[in-house]
Amino acid sequence: MTEANASKLIDGKSFAEGLRARVATAASRFKAAVGRKAGLAVVLVGEDPASQVYVRSKGKQTVACGMSSFEHKLPASTSEAELLALVAKLNADQAVDGILVQLPLPDHVDEQKVIAAISPDKDVDGFHVTNAGRLAVGQPGFVPCTPLGCLMMLKHRLGSLDGLDAVVIGRSNIVGKPMAQLLLAESCTVTVAHSRTRDLPAVVRRADIVVAAVGRPEMVKGEWLKPGATVIDVGINRVPAAEEGKTRLVGDVDFASALAVAGAITPVPGGVGPMTIAVLLRNTLVAAYRNAGVVLEKDAL
Secondary structure (H helix, E strand, O other), rough: OOOHHOOOEEOOHHHHHHHHHHHHHHHHHHHHHHOOOEEEEEEEEEOOOOHHHHHHHHHHHHHHOOEEEEEEEEOOOOOOHHHHHHHHHHHOOOOOOEEEEEEEOOOOOOOHHHHHOOOHHHHHOOOOOOHHHHHHHHHOOOHHHHHHHHHHHHHHHHHHOOOOOOEEEEEOOOHHHHHHHHHHHHEEEEEOOOHHHHHHHHHHOOEEEEEOOOOOOOOHHHHOOOOOOEEOOOEEEEEEOOOOOOEEEEOOOOOOOOOOOOEOOOOOOOOHHHHHHHHHHHHHHHEEEEEEEEOOOOOOO
């Protein structure tokens, strides 16, 4: 990669390290002010290998930032009633500031019912309908970690986003919709595109900012992009590698062709991915300060 192209990369790993350092500093101040550590409870139901790795990583990073990690690992046979009872217990636990129930859940458990049972003030994943509503009307709440991480990187790279034309490809409740709301709040002109958008390349080509969160490997081509556009690739797709039997990770953007056109772009891996857990830790600490009635210094996180 040339030096010019290397300068286009938005380094999510480095940005996440900086955010975790700020979280650690604020966590230390919280403990000094309140007399306890901020606490994150993570609930894992079943034996999904990917979820187990993710939960283990969350626990390690929570502790590394000076917060308490409470892990609840339940068998796949756990009933919906038992899971809801645990959530109710965690809602009432004053040592727990954030609650995260790892998805997906077993088929016999209603995910939406479980998410709805989490206190909105401890919903650090930002999935509760109350927090979705707060985001929509501009009230303080919790935003899903991935889109908030994307916004942080965009503002760090571009400064003010005021008046920029943004296209979000994907309309999920976890990324697409909250991403659009965040960009609107930054005074962008926002288009939400999706699988049924007519002439998607033409829609994307007018954008100063492109956020790809559609779940299709390398769908967005460099020729779709406006020269100099900033591209945030949320996709994580596993595809066959050149070596037989091996796989590799790619995003929703065809990185090689996009790199030649974009002004800045997140790589996959190493772009958006590292930000998700870092923002989860940030949300947990914000919840701790709010729940304890302690003021968090402006711009501390």
